[in-house]
Amino acid sequence: MEVELIDLQPDGIPGLISSYIVRSGDIYAIFDPGPSSTIDKLVEKLGSIRGEIHVFVTHIHLDHAGGLGHLLKYVEVRRIYVHPRAVKHLIDPSTLWINSLEVLGDLAVRYGQPLPVPEELLKPLSDGETIPIGELKVKTIYAEGHASHQVAYLINKLLFPGDALGEIYYGRHIPLTPPPFIGSLALATIDRFMRLNPESIALPHYGIYDSAKEFIGRAKRRLLWSLRLAAKVIEEGGSMGRLIEILLEDEEFSWVLGWLKRINAYMVRGYVERIAKGLLWYVEKYGWLP
DSSP: OEEEEEEOOGGGOTTSOEEEEEEETTEEEEEOOOOGGGHHHHHHHHTTOOSEEEEEOSOOSHHHHTTHHHHTTTSOOSEEEEOGGGHHHHHSTHHHHHHHHHHHTHHHHHHOOOOOOOGGGEEEOOTTOEEEETTEEEEEEEOOSSOTTOEEEEETTEEEOTTTTOEEETTEEEOOOOSSOOHHHHHHHHHHHHHHOOSEEEETTTEEEEOHHHHHHHHHHHHHHHHHHHHHHHHTTOOHHHHHHHHHHSHHHHHHHHHHHHHOGGGGTTHHHHHHHHHHHHHHHHOOOO
C-alpha cells in the first residue's frame, strides 16, 4: 500500500488543505478531493493513472468535497463512499451552497461552488462496515460531532479522521467547532478512535503523523479545554467577543491566526469566530461543567 499526500494549495497557500491517494496495485482510493477551486491539482496527479478509482468522502464541507462533482468531469470514478446524510446534498448541492455562503461568506466563493454528483455513483455507508476494494480493506467509523455526516476511515493502522481531531499546523493544535457543533458526540468520536489503536493519522489540515494515540489524546485535551472556556464565559455572563479574547490568549490559537493572516487574509476571516460560536452554541443548548 502506497500513500501520497496531495497539497491542494488553495489560493497558492501550501500546507493548508490536503487530499490523499492510497494505491494498492491498480486500485486507487482518494480521500477527500478538496474544494472546487483546487481540483486541477488533484486531476494533475491522477492524469497518469491507469486503474480503478474510488473516492472516500469524510464529510461534505466545501474544503473537503466541494470539488467532487468537478473531479468527475475529468476522471472516471468507480464508486463514491459517503455518510447516508450526505447523499441528498451531493445529488443536489444547492442547499449546501446556500448554507456555505451564509457561514463562510467570501471564503465559500473562493473555494468554489459544488456541482451535482450522479446518484448511481454514491454508496451510503453503515457504521463499522468494511469496504473491500482490491486488496485494500477500508473500515468505516461514524465520526459525528464536527459534522453530523462525517465518516472516518481506517486502512491497516492508518486513520483518516476528517476534521474530528481538529487542525494541526506546525505543531499547533486547533479544535474545529463550527455550529452546529455537538461536543458530546465529538468527544465520543475521539474515544472511539483511541480504542481503534491506530499507528498513524492522515489529517486534511494538515499532514501525516505517527504516534497517533498521542495526537488523539491531545485533541481530546484541547477540545475539553475549549468547552470549559465556553462554559466559564457563559457562567460569567460574557459574550462571544469575550470567548474570542480568551482563545486568542492561547499560544496555539494566536500563532495559527497570525500565520493565516500573513499568508492570506481571506483564510482568517471568521476563523476564530466560527470556533467560538460553535462552542457557545453547544454549551448554551446542552450545558457543560466548567
